[in-house]
Amino acid sequence: MNVLKIENVTKAYDKNVAVNNVSFEMPKGSIFGLLGPNGAGKTSLIRIITTITGADQGTVYLNGEKLNSSHPEQIGYMPEERGLYKKMKVGEHLLYLARLKGLSKNEATNEINHWFSKFEIEDWWDKKVQELSKGMQQKIQFIATIIHKPKLLILDEPFSGLDPINTNLIKDEIDEMHRNGTSIIFSTHRMEQVEEICEYIVLINEGRNVLEGKVKDIKNHFKENIFNIEFEGELPENIDEIATVVKQKSQSITIKLQEGIDSNVLLKKLIKQGVHITAFNEILPSLNEIFIKQVEQSAKPEINNE
Amino acid sequence: MNKLWLIIQREYLTRVKKRSFILATLLTPLAFALFYAIIIFTVTYDTSEALKVAIVDKEGIIKSIADEGTLIFKKENRNLDDLLENFEESGYNGIIVVPPIKNITYKNYSVAYYSDSQLGLDVQSKIENIIGDKIRDYKIEKLKFDKKELEYLRTSITLNPEPIKPTDEDETPVASIVAAIIGYIMGFIMYGTVFIYGTMVMRSVMEEKTNRIVEVMISSVRPFQLMMGKIIGVGAVGLTQVAIWAILIPSMYFLVILFFDFDPEQMNAAASVGNEVDVEEMEDMVTQAITEIGNINWWAIVPLFIFYFLGGYFLYSSMFAAVGSAIGDDLGEGQALTIPITIPVVMALVIMMVAIRTPHSSLAFWSSIFPLFSPIVMPARLAFDPPIWEIILSIVVLAGASVFFVWLSGRIYRVGIFMYGKKVSFKEIGKWLFYKG
Numbered sequence: 001m002n003v004l005k006i007e008n009v010t011k012a013y014d015k016n017v018a019v020n021n022v023s024f025e026m027p028k029g030s031i032f033g034l035l036g037p038n039g040a041g042k043t044s045l046i047r048i049i050t051t052i053t054g055a056d057q058g059t060v061y062l063n064g065e066k067l068n069s070s071h072p073e074q075i076g077y078m079p080e081e082r083g084l085y086k087k088m089k090v091g092e093h094l095l096y097l098a099r100l101k102g103l104s105k106n107e108a109t110n111e112i113n114h115w116f117s118k119f120e121i122e123d124w125w126d127k128k129v130q131e132l133s134k135g136m137q138q139k140i141q142f143i144a145t146i147i148h149k150p151k152l153l154i155l156d157e158p159f160s161g162l163d164p165i166n167t168n169l170i171k172d173e174i175d176e177m178h179r180n181g182t183s184i185i186f187s188t189h190r191m192e193q194v195e196e197i198c199e200y201i202v203l204i205n206e207g208r209n210v211l212e213g214k215v216k217d218i219k220n221h222f223k224e225n226i227f228n229i230e231f232e233g234e235l236p237e238n239i240d241e242i243a244t245v246v247k248q249k250s251q252s253i254t255i256k257l258q259e260g261i262d263s264n265v266l267l268k269k270l271i272k273q274g275v276h277i278t279a280f281n282e283i284l285p286s287l288n289e290i291f292i293k294q295v296e297q298s299a300k301p302e303i304n305n306e
Numbered sequence: 307m308n309k310l311w312l313i314i315q316r317e318y319l320t321r322v323k324k325r326s327f328i329l330a331t332l333l334t335p336l337a338f339a340l341f342y343a344i345i346i347f348t349v350t351y352d353t354s355e356a357l358k359v360a361i362v363d364k365e366g367i368i369k370s371i372a373d374e375g376t377l378i379f380k381k382e383n384r385n386l387d388d389l390l391e392n393f394e395e396s397g398y399n400g401i402i403v404v405p406p407i408k409n410i411t412y413k414n415y416s417v418a419y420y421s422d423s424q425l426g427l428d429v430q431s432k433i434e435n436i437i438g439d440k441i442r443d444y445k446i447e448k449l450k451f452d453k454k455e456l457e458y459l460r461t462s463i464t465l466n467p468e469p470i471k472p473t474d475e476d477e478t479p480v481a482s483i484v485a486a487i488i489g490y491i492m493g494f495i496m497y498g499t500v501f502i503y504g505t506m507v508m509r510s511v512m513e514e515k516t517n518r519i520v521e522v523m524i525s526s527v528r529p530f531q532l533m534m535g536k537i538i539g540v541g542a543v544g545l546t547q548v549a550i551w552a553i554l555i556p557s558m559y560f561l562v563i564l565f566f567d568f569d570p571e572q573m574n575a576a577a578s579v580g581n582e583v584d585v586e587e588m589e590d591m592v593t594q595a596i597t598e599i600g601n602i603n604w605w606a607i608v609p610l611f612i613f614y615f616l617g618g619y620f621l622y623s624s625m626f627a628a629v630g631s632a633i634g635d636d637l638g639e640g641q642a643l644t645i646p647i648t649i650p651v652v653m654a655l656v657i658m659m660v661a662i663r664t665p666h667s668s669l670a671f672w673s674s675i676f677p678l679f680s681p682i683v684m685p686a687r688l689a690f691d692p693p694i695w696e697i698i699l700s701i702v703v704l705a706g707a708s709v710f711f712v713w714l715s716g717r718i719y720r721v722g723i724f725m726y727g728k729k730v731s732f733k734e735i736g737k738w739l740f741y742k743g
Contacts, residue, residue: 013741014737047724050525051525052521052524052525052724053724069528072525072526072527073526075525077521077522077525078522079518079521079522079525081518081521082518083517083518083519083520083521083522084517084519084522085320085514085517085519086517087320088320096312096316097522097526099312100309100312100313100523100526100527101526141522144522
């Protein structure tokens, strides 16, 4: 079952096509990375999902239903550009945002107290937002995003501007929500975070989706048959019949197997030679590499057209 | 609906609880009270000091002279030199010397006043009037006129407007003055409130946009709900403030009067000294004015005033909201965008002032139908009893226009709040109207 289904969604501002015929599906309960370079159309797409704007064409389904005005209460959205009413008291502010998401006054108050004690900030209720540091304001922003227990959580660059301690704090909360079954969209261009957190990704460039799927599958798809071997002894001379050496040190070697040759063939060859293998790893491309490659590839035809 | 209510509540409460709001709401009536107290104080100040004046009148021109207020007159038989020599011990503040009247046909006559200290302007004109009256009496006697008969010659004319078709109500000239004053007050209140609360809406929209809270808000509510919540909330703040002032300013006025133990008629009398206006005539006018104020159909005017307030407020504040959404953080750059709003408001004010002088002209008529002017012009005309059909037409047009402008502004607003770092032109705003939701 998919929590989110995007079907041929297009959105243009004037002549600038921000989202161009994008389709993908997001499995329920997954952590989903929405990737793309700056200006790729991520925010435009998120604004369509959060019902902030409507799509020109195409349809968005949330839990199998066409997106409608009751859905914002099931979605929690933390935009990249954070913002709160500076002069409001923290408690009142959270109460206001929670009630706009459909919580009653009592439910909202209970939730706020729960999060205040969880983050050990019980005495913040009467503080004004502007009295808090940027990092503290981010915490409040995060609480405001998840206070109504959304089924779909959308985080746009959630860790930007956070110190390592608060980053971990928020990461733990994201993990916990994931364990409790919340579906999470994670929009970023920081690949190491994606690799760490996401199970699925979709890569958008210039309004189009360039790549989508499970992180593991994508990495497998883009692997180049490169292996790293640590060993003791002498390598066979005729190894270049089946592979090319990428990098060589005295006790370790990185090689690229030729197309169609299984890694077992290589292993057999080495063992036969009497090489003692201490470690054997396939080197998968990092998402970062895939990302850059794909963005460059998808950008090229555009440039040629002009 | 529930969300709209939450937004209205927040917009209203955060403003009403602000220290600056409480101060402005309470200090304005205090400022009025202070202003009024200063006026009373200055008016009553001079008269509180008694002035003793000797009158040297060898020819016996002045038969008798009564004290007037704080002016104490005493006829002296001693001659001037004698008096001047003993001035210090005499206890007089000044000496008036009435010279003989050589030719009774002379109209100008100068009287000497000896003193160390200068006279205040009002006291001087008071004395001039008193002595002038006495000399008039002297001349009347010399010319052997009958004083009573002479009084009959004085005729004061008031131009009394009458309608061509008789109506049951008889209009007095005071009625049109009262209507004009009420018209001015209403027109100015409209003008002020549209500007003050309209710009309040605009600033608040700009703040939300620069704060970036707007994206969080719009992920929970429709842009139109946020805009309307703000307009209604700020409008309620305006009504609260005006209502508090409507209670506090008059009560401050009465408190000041009580405090000074001051009779307002005394002020009128003080003001009329030096003018040719008869005090009795003045009092007559005041009572007439009070009856005229009572005669005005307040049961119709007050609800209509509130309607025009709301209509004008919704129309203009929605435009202010739209402009605020387009401006964003740079007020200096966006100033040009507010011009199309401020020009009609200022024009309406100017037309309002003309319309009061000619309340039944075609300018007054058309401008009280045109929805950008009618919220300011029509309330000013209400006291002049415009025809019912004009009022109804004006109401219908304004109501329609308000709805239209709110809708139009909503379409600009929903796009404008998400536009950053772009210099916005009217052409650009025009395009936003046709963007799909």
